[in-house]
Amino acid sequence: MLSISNTKVYDLKESVIAAGNAMRLQLPEYDDTAFEMGLKRCKKLAKLGGGSGHSNFRTGIRVSFDMIYPNYISPEIQRYHFFDIVTSASKMHRITKMDFKNCCNKYVTECSINQMDALIADYNHITDIINRENIGPDDEYLMAFYHENETMMSKEFPEPLLITVKILPYFQYVAFMRIISNCPQGIELFMRCSTNYEQLATIYKQRRNHKLKEDWGAFCDWIKTLPYAEELIICEQ
Secondary structure (H helix, E strand, O other), rough: OOOOEEEEOOOOOHHHHHOOOOHHOOOOOOOOOHHHHHHHHHHHHHHHHOOOOOHHHHOOOOOEEEEEHHHHHHHHHOOOOEEEEEEEEHHHHHHHHHOOOOOOOOOOOOOHHHHHHHHHHHHHHHHHHHHOOOHHHHHHHHHHHOOOOOOHOOOOOOOOOOOOOOHHHHHHHHHHHHHHHHHHOOEEEEEEOOOOHHHHHHHHHHHHOOOOOHHHHHHHHHHHHOOOOOHHHHOOO
């Protein structure tokens, strides 16, 4: 399930102080006294909420973190415009190397995990044949694979089929597409993310009572741990 670690918060002090720039004639001093005065101001501005323009100082308070997350939550995360994925694990690159017994959440069935293991074994077997450049005794295995996927493969290679090394990349493609298309949504991936307090205020408001309580609930609980979260993020809720 969703979990967050390695959190870093940047420019909190500077952004809180800068929130008073509209009433200044010159740049402020970024010292503790200015911060304490700015914090009083920002607590009032934050209560006015997003969309008012008064809480815009929160965009300058940037947060970066590592997140482990289930694949099914990806579309909901990516709908936020100021939630940047710095870099992430890649199913495209590494799915054939993943240990599905250890990288899926507790709701993925053993049947699904066994199916993924079998699909990956097919892909790796075909890849091994390609690397050897010799079909040899694998002809029966390849014919069985062909017939198992005959509906799609017969359009490209109608029978009678003579399997050669030259056409094996298509077998490999079909094997990979079976893996990526049947991958359970409960597979857990990881990424480094960057966002800001303004976006987190929106996320908290929208997701605190979400149906995915073990995932968005964990995210909202993490928001509460950030510096001055109650005063600057959750205050308007």
